[in-house]
Amino acid sequence: MAVPASILPHLSVAPLTDTYGEVAKQEGAVAAATVYYTPEIGQATIFMTAYYFPAESFDAAQNPQEPPPFGQPVIRSQGYVFSIAGPTDMIFDPDSQDGRNISTLYDLIYQSETYSQNP
DSSP states (O other), rough: OOTTTTTTGGEEEEEEEEEHHHHHHHHTSSSSEEEEEOOOSSSSSSEEEEEEEHHHHHTTTTOOTTTOOOOOEEETTTEEEEEEEOOSOSOOTTSSSSHHHHHHHHHHHOOOOGOOOOO
């Protein structure tokens, strides 16, 4: 995930291992990880969760009557879907540096060119 260098120290990643991680796994997820944002003052908060599914499993999990259970597809390639479940509202004061950072990240997370298989 390519993000501005000034924001990178605020981010950390951990596997999705809670109950929802188990649900994703049961639905066919190959991998799932949560990205946390740590503000200048305060504790880390969940910013987004990324999922990697076989396309067939991802598509089967969708219900047109409900929000997408595993976020929005960002990349479909070689029979797999990389999807992102990001924030639905502003998690910090939009006029603060943390709020501006989140806005910048939000503009990036649904763009396929933000992601690469290679670091």
